[in-house]
Amino acid sequence: MQDRPTAPELLDAMAAELYAEVREWVPRERRFRVLVLANLCAVIARELRAGDEPSRRDLELFSALSGSHADDVREAATALSASIRQGDLDARLSEAIAGLREHVARKLDVARPGYR
Amino acid sequence: MNQPPEDALAVGIRALIAQAEGSDPGALALSTIPGGASRETFLAEAGDRRWVVRRDPLGARDSFAPLEVEFRVVQAAAAAGVPVPRPIAFEPADGRLESAGFAMDHVAGTSVAPRVLRRDDLAAARRVLPAQLGEALARIHSIEGREIEGVSASDSDPAFAACELWEATLDGVGEPLPAVEVGLRWLRLHPPPPPARECLVHGDFRLGNLIVGASGLAAVIDWELCHSGDPAEDIGWLCVRSWRFGNDEKPVAGVGSLAQLLEAYEGAGGDPPSPERIRWWEAMGNVKWAVICARQAHDHLTGARPSAELASLGRRICEPEWDLLQLLPFGEG
Numbered sequence: 001m002q003d004r005p006t007a008p009e010l011l012d013a014m015a016a017e018l019y020a021e022v023r024e025w026v027p028r029e030r031r032f033r034v035l036v037l038a039n040l041c042a043v044i045a046r047e048l049r050a051g052d053e054p055s056r057r058d059l060e061l062f063s064a065l066s067g068s069h070a071d072d073v074r075e076a077a078t079a080l081s082a083s084i085r086q087g088d089l090d091a092r093l094s095e096a097i098a099g100l101r102e103h104v105a106r107k108l109d110v111a112r113p114g115y116r
Numbered sequence: 117m118n119q120p121p122e123d124a125l126a127v128g129i130r131a132l133i134a135q136a137e138g139s140d141p142g143a144l145a146l147s148t149i150p151g152g153a154s155r156e157t158f159l160a161e162a163g164d165r166r167w168v169v170r171r172d173p174l175g176a177r178d179s180f181a182p183l184e185v186e187f188r189v190v191q192a193a194a195a196a197g198v199p200v201p202r203p204i205a206f207e208p209a210d211g212r213l214e215s216a217g218f219a220m221d222h223v224a225g226t227s228v229a230p231r232v233l234r235r236d237d238l239a240a241a242r243r244v245l246p247a248q249l250g251e252a253l254a255r256i257h258s259i260e261g262r263e264i265e266g267v268s269a270s271d272s273d274p275a276f277a278a279c280e281l282w283e284a285t286l287d288g289v290g291e292p293l294p295a296v297e298v299g300l301r302w303l304r305l306h307p308p309p310p311p312a313r314e315c316l317v318h319g320d321f322r323l324g325n326l327i328v329g330a331s332g333l334a335a336v337i338d339w340e341l342c343h344s345g346d347p348a349e350d351i352g353w354l355c356v357r358s359w360r361f362g363n364d365e366k367p368v369a370g371v372g373s374l375a376q377l378l379e380a381y382e383g384a385g386g387d388p389p390s391p392e393r394i395r396w397w398e399a400m401g402n403v404k405w406a407v408i409c410a411r412q413a414h415d416h417l418t419g420a421r422p423s424a425e426l427a428s429l430g431r432r433i434c435e436p437e438w439d440l441l442q443l444l445p446f447g448e449g
Contacts (some may be wrong), residue, residue, distance in 0.1 A: 036425050043431055059279075062294065077292035079284070084297040093302055100295045101441045107434035110384060115435055 010044040028076035046110045054106040061099050065089065126211030129160050129169055132219055136205035141165060155183070155340065159222065168201060171217025172209070184208070185266035187218040188337045190263055198255045199335050200261040201327075225329035227337065230361050232328045233370050246372025248333040250380030253321065253350055257386055261316035261344030262298025269344035274314065275307040278349070278400050286407050289414045295437040296406050302444050305399055307439040308348070309358070317345040322359040323369050348389035351377070357439045358405055392447050402440035404417070409433045 020040035023031050047085065055073045062076035063069060067082045070076040083089055089096045108115050126144045126227055134140040142162045149157040149168070160167045173182060181189070187206040194200050201220040209216040232245075261267045270277035279300060286296065318325075319341030327335040353359075355367045356376065363370030368377045378388040411429030413419040 031426060036428050040424065040428055040431075043428075060267060066292075067231040074292060077404070080294045081292045081297045082293060083299050084245050087301070089298075092303065093298065093305070096298050097302065097444055099442055100286055101438075104218055104295050104434050104437045106436055107431075116438065 011041045011045035058103050067100045132205050132212050148376050164373040166222035169219045171213045172215040183216045189339050189342050192259050196255045196259050198280050201335050223327045223335040225327040225334045229313045229323035229326050232323050239357035244332040244372050246376035249382035250377040251384040254381045254386030257315045257347040259316035279304045282403050289410045291410045299440040308396050311346040315347050316343050317349050321350045348393045348397045352394050353401040355398045356401040399443045402436040406433050406436040
């Protein structure tokens with residue numbers, strides 16, 4: 001066990017300080033880069049808080065669509081990508097599109113909530 | 117003579133401009149204009165006169181349209197009435213610019229899209245931009261891309277060629293992106309009919325590649341991705357949500373409606389593509405932007421261009437993926 005602040009709490013603190021203070025110290029034409037760093041801290045904090053659940057659901061989805069049995073979500077994504085490219089899912093393309101919307105929504109919840 | 121490299125380049129640019137314009141501009145002060153990922157851009161100043169020089173980075177890999185071709189295309193665009201910075205002279209790789217490049221007039225204004233969309237002093241420009249963009253696109257599309265030496269053109273239908281290109285580019289990155297794959301597959305199975313005519317396509321027509329001043333569109337720049345293709349490609353790309361920078365209710369670059377754009381396009385002699393053809397290319401535009409984000413993040417991961425900003429683009433792939441899957445499917449009963 002590590003002492004508090006937790007990792008997401010530390011990232012929140014970093015994001016807040018980068019955004020509210022450090023940005024002001026940086027020449028105007030380079031402030032965008034500070035915003036990028038603040039935003040990355042916020043993304044990582046959300047990813048840590050979301051835990052394994054989004055990846056577990058992606059693994060289920062990818063396996064169900066491609067009929068593969070990978071244990072690893074990246075392997076499953078690779079298998080599904082290949083099946084789609086080969087045309088194996090052509091008869092179920094609307095179903096695949098609907099399922100993959102959910103997958104993309106899970107990525108957006110971490111990377112950019114509110115985009116939807 | 118033992119000059120630092122910047123000075124050698126300034127001397128080279130001065131000689132190039134003096135020869136092309138028939139008068140010596142005098143000593144030039146050089147500064148770098150940031151932005152372009154694969155080209156170097158310099159501002160050259162002598163008193164209140166300004167020029168811009170674009171050249172290949174020293175030791176660069178091959179680019180999409182070599183600068184010599186880009187120079188010819190900008191000349192053709194100027195002749196067709198497209199607002200562009202007046203091209204002055206091209207210099208080959210073994211010449212006075214140390215690598216291949218060309219000089220052009222400097223055009224005042226901004227090409228930072230969020231500034232165009234938010235700055236108070238550009239409010240009047242925003243009102244006239246949708247029509248100006250339609251007009252500029254019609255003029256670009258009046259040019260026969262295949263008649264300009266060196267402009268790339270595919271032997272196959274442009275829609276099919278785009279599917280092939282982005283599948284191959286994604287394979288080169290090696291990231292599994294099933295949402296992009298399902299979009300590409302759908303687009304491959306539902307292509308628009310071949311376009312009535314192919315023409316010059318800018319290839320990256322959005323606010324980031326336009327110079328906007330107080331009276332609106334001042335110049336179309338960055339012709340690196342130009343090719344011969346379907347005119348609807350430029351229109352669909354201009355409608356990609358990522359280029360609206362939050363002004364989501366205005367599909368055309370965050371400044372206007374498609375109807376405004378197409379009315380001006382037709383008024384300037386363009387033949388407006390069908391809504392379904394534009395939508396196909398907008399969806400393909402989202403595929404393209406998702407794959408480019410993945411490639412930029414990959415450039416960070418391989419160490420080719422270490423950068424937190426490029427790395428962060430890997431986590432923005434899901435934005436065009438979402439827009440892509442919102443656009444599909446369409447056109448079926």
